Amino acid sequence: MVVGDASLDIDTLVIGAGPGGYVAAIRAAQLGQKVLIVDKSELGGVCLNRGCIPSKALISAAHQFEAAQHGEAFGITAENVKVDFSKTQEFKSGVVKKMTSGVAGLLKGNKVEVFQGECMFINQNEARVFNDHESPRYRFKNCIIATGSRPIELKPFPFGGRILSSTEALNLPEIPKSMVVIGGGYIGAELSQMYAKFGTKITIIEGLDTVLPGFDKDMTSLVAKNMKKSGMEIFTNAKAESAEQTDKDVTVKFSVGGESKEVTADYLLVTVGRRPNTDGELGLDLIEMELDERGLIKIDHQGRTNIPHIFAIGDIVAGPALAHKASYEAKVVAEVIAGESSVIDYKCVPAVVFTDPECSSVGYTETEAKEKGYKVSAGKFPYAGNGRATSLNNTEGFVKIVADEETGLVLGSQIVGLEASNMIAEMGLAIEMGATLEDLALTIHAHPTLGEIVMEAAELVMGHPIHVIAPRKK
Incomplete structure (x- = not known):
């Protein structure tokens, strides 16, 4: 407890404990900073508690139910397949609890102080954190705002009831x-x-x-x-x-x-869509924080706001509202605060949707690459030409690679099909490392795997695919 109304001194205050905030807190602590993280709700934020993780747990359960009903192609027939949805929800809750408990352990292991409650700026160097039991003030050298977003509510359709x-x-x-x-x-x-x-x-x-x-x-x-x-x-x-x-x-x-x-x-x-959590009692207006017309906090290439020692990451800044984008920005700003020369570079932020089939994309699309002035070479290799996909009886989809025709430099990739969410990682690495089509084609991929489709797609764009007939060149 604080005596009187004196302020406690810390190096870095992190507001929000989602995939942006808790990652920033851990990285900052690893770099020697004394860190306090504040969140009014659960550790892990929306992603772990009300978004990415619980939705994927339920989606996995739905796939299991569907697979149990439709195994005829494999010679498998099941009768009276049923769902006990209360147990499905128990599974989902267990996954969430395991993940959030893991975050708590990581914060503790990195000696990050955690405060469950609200946070309000007093000025550009101090903030008060409070809940029903206490309300200490903290003087910080740096601050990282990572308050996330919430679902947009439409006036004709107010949330509640049904x-x-x-x-x-x-x-x-x-x-x-x-x-x-x-x-x-x-x-x-x-x-x-x-x-x-x-x-x-x-x-x-x-x-x-x-x-x-x-x-x-x-x-x-x-x-x-x-x-x-x-x-x-x-x-x-x-x-x-x-x-x-x-x-x-x-x-x-x-x-x-x-x-x-x-x-x-x-x-x-x-x-x-979702709305950034930059309104409310945080007090951004009090410290004259600059926002754009959508309520997003303006930042530079290092995540710094118009107040040099205050940073912002995640859904409250421009760009896609993605957990992995927030975590990436988190590491950058923690390193900037520690004096490193890190900068934010969004060219390799993947987008993934866990639909059926899954969709993923990283880097430029063919249209975007052409708009950037590249002379583009692109092509799609179908899942139907892959042995592993065929053995899984799931041949819907393709891997598309977009490259610079002159150099072979990989500019982007779009994947739709089984495990697209995992396969896009190789393409992100290729773009990050400045790989060419030849690099992908010469990388030996294990057989039979879905990953081979990436190699085959690179060969297709180069003009010498093995497992499809190459289109005739004009």
Whole structure:
């Protein structure tokens, strides 16, 4: 406890304990700093508690359920396959508890002081942290703000009752018979397919012309095809207008091409993006922190704000709201504070969606590379030409590589298919290290593995593929 109202001195204050904050705290401590991390909720932030980890646990369970029902191709038939969703939720909660406990152990092992409560700036060098029991003041030399984001709430569809954000959708006590989803982005697509595999009738209302906007259409078309195959109904270029709920269901009114429609379901899930947590009682206005028109904190190439000793990372700064982006920025700013010459470089930030099939991308797309002035050489190798994919009876998808035609330098890659989330890592490494198509083609990949598709794709772009017929050059 603090005597009177004196301030305690620390080197670095970290606000937020998500995948940005806790990584920053650990790295800063490793570099010799005395660190305090503050979060009003659980360690691990949204990602570990209400996002990445619990959603992937449920998605894995949904895949298991689907596989148990459809093993005919392997000569396997199962009858009366059932889901005890309460046990599924117990599994998910156990995964979350294990992960968050791990974070607590890492912080303790690195001698990071943890305070569970709110934080408010007093001035540019001091902050008060408080909860129901105490409210000490801390004087800091440096500060890292990593307060994350929250689901965007639309006025016509306020959260509550049968109108859900992703948080509530991950904690339903039973599998709903039907669900309407407003927003076909990565969160909406993942949760829609997950519940559809469990047997929920899904209706997606998306404002743009495709699900998963931002990914190449030759990737998203495969996802949309699987969605429709599982009985999901997708309305694109649609505008959601209103919702009326009872104690049993919710009716959503929307329009497509000027035609009014409505659908009734057990629940309405709204997934139209996330809002940065830069408002509230943190006191950014008090210290004259510069924000942009979207409420994001402005930073330089080292994560530094307009206040030189205060840094910001994660969902509250520009760029994709991804946990691994936040963790990357966290390490950079901790090293900058320690006097190292680290800088933020976003060229190798992968984007991954755990849909069916999975989608991933890193570096430039073919269109982006051309817009940057490159003379592009690109090509796609299909999963259908791979022995491992065939033996898994999962040959849907491709690996695409984008390269500079003159030098062979790898500029980007897009992968859709089984294990795309893992396979994109090799392509990220290739771009980071300045690898060429020849480097990928000459790297011996074990057989039979999905990773061979990367090697084959490189050979395809070079013009001498082995396991597909090379297109004739004009």
